[in-house]
Amino acid sequence: MTVALMWEARALPGRGEELLTWTRAQALAGTPLRRETLRAPQDRVLVITWWDAALDAELPELPEPDEGLVTRSVHRWRFESVEVEDEGEGEG
Numbered sequence: 001m002t003v004a005l006m007w008e009a010r011a012l013p014g015r016g017e018e019l020l021t022w023t024r025a026q027a028l029a030g031t032p033l034r035r036e037t038l039r040a041p042q043d044r045v046l047v048i049t050w051w052d053a054a055l056d057a058e059l060p061e062l063p064e065p066d067e068g069l070v071t072r073s074v075h076r077w078r079f080e081s082v083e084v085e086d087e088g089e090g091e092g
Contacts, residue, residue: 003078
């Protein structure tokens with residue numbers, strides 16, 4: 001099964017590049033199948049990591065940035081992949 005961990009933080013106004021740099025510098029105690037870093041308006045940074053693991057597996061996650069860098073606590077989500085049904089299945 002593939003599990004995706006999502007980590008999202010919002011920087012203080014004007015500190016988005018600093019948060020992005022900080023996020024990219026964070027090493028994980030393990031190697032995910034994939035790691036992607038994205039940014040959005042309002043100085044938000046999102047990191048998604050994919051792991052070959054069960055949904056409830058203990059997996060390394062990015063830490064909380066210093067309070068002086070972000071506007072709030074980090075938001076975290078965990079998703080599991082689902083099989084894609086063939087097109088046309090389930091249609092009556």
